[in-house]
Amino acid sequence: MAILETKRLRLRPLAEADIPVLHRFWTQPDVRRYLWDNVIISMQRVAEVVTASSAFFEQCGSGFFAIESKDSPGTLLGFCGHRQFEDGETVELLYGILPEHSGQGLVTEAAIEVMRHGFRTCGFEKVIAVTDTPNQKSVNVMQRLSMVFQRRCEWRGLDTVFYEMDQADFPG
Ligand SMILES: CC(C)(COP(=O)(O)OP(=O)(O)OC[C@H]1O[C@@H](n2cnc3c(N)ncnc32)[C@H](O)[C@@H]1OP(=O)(O)O)[C@@H](O)C(=O)NCCC(=O)NCCS
Incomplete structure (x- = not known):
């Protein structure tokens, strides 16, 4: 199982047990606005996302990671990871806190490690990130x-807006 670490964080693949917590997280107004186009997604939809993430881990070695603080292990603060973009070819980075x-810089800290994992361990050649133009906080990341x-x-x-990074340009 892919477990990643940063100075402050432990990142582990999302699991079935996270579904109720993720549902509360992903349906909060500030989180769902851009992440789910403001739709209050169902628990079933959350379960499908977790299943797709696990399948992507199986297939490519990455998926969505739970962000946990090393100071409070077991408490989900956010998520960050890769998924197959809807074109069926490209790998997309996604995150939320x-x-x-x-x-506090936690998402950026997690995303740097996730990008390293994607490029160095999984061998992704390109990773894109996509967000609504008004989602400036996501663009900042x-x-x-x-x-x-x-x-x-x-x-x-x-x-x-679409952003991208090629493996050859990853600084880490
Ligand atoms: C997009 C989102 C993840 C950004 O979260 P965030 O907390 O701003 O991102 P980070 O954790 O990287 O924190 C960066 C901020 O912390 C500040 N910061 C404070 N202490 C820091 C530290 N020790 N190190 C780095 N940054 C620090 C930075 O200055 C930065 O603030 P700024 O953007 O105002 O300049 C968050 O707004 C979110 O979850 N939104 C809802 C879901 C969503 O829209 N996801 C993206 C869909 S595409």
Whole structure:
């Protein structure tokens, strides 16, 4: 099982047992606004996401990781990881943090390690990140990771920005 560590964090694959906590997390207004286009997703949908993540771990060695603090192991603060983008080819980075743990650099710290894992262990050649243009906090994470702006366009009816990073450009 892929377990990653950073200075402050332990990252472990999302599991079935996380589903109720994830549902509370992902349906909070500030979290769901951009993550789920403001839709209050069902517990069943959360379960499907966790199942897809586990399948991606099996297939490619990565997926969605739970972000836990080393100071309070077992408590989920957020998530960060890879999934197959809907084009069926590209790997996408996705993340989120409970509002009360935002603004401490935890997501960026987790995402750097997840990107390293993706490029160095899984051999991903390119990783993209996609968000609604108004989601400046998410764009800030992409820019702190040194991802490169690719395009801004209407995507599923929403003003959307795409960032990307090639394996060869990953600094770590
Ligand atoms: C997008 C999201 C993950 C960003 O969270 P975040 O807390 O701003 O990101 P980080 O954990 O990397 O923290 C960075 C912030 O902490 C600050 N910070 C404080 N202490 C820090 C430290 N020790 N190290 C680094 N940054 C620190 C940074 O200055 C930065 O603030 P800024 O963006 O105002 O400059 C969060 O807003 C979220 O979960 N949103 C809902 C879900 C979502 O939209 N996900 C993205 C979908 S595409």
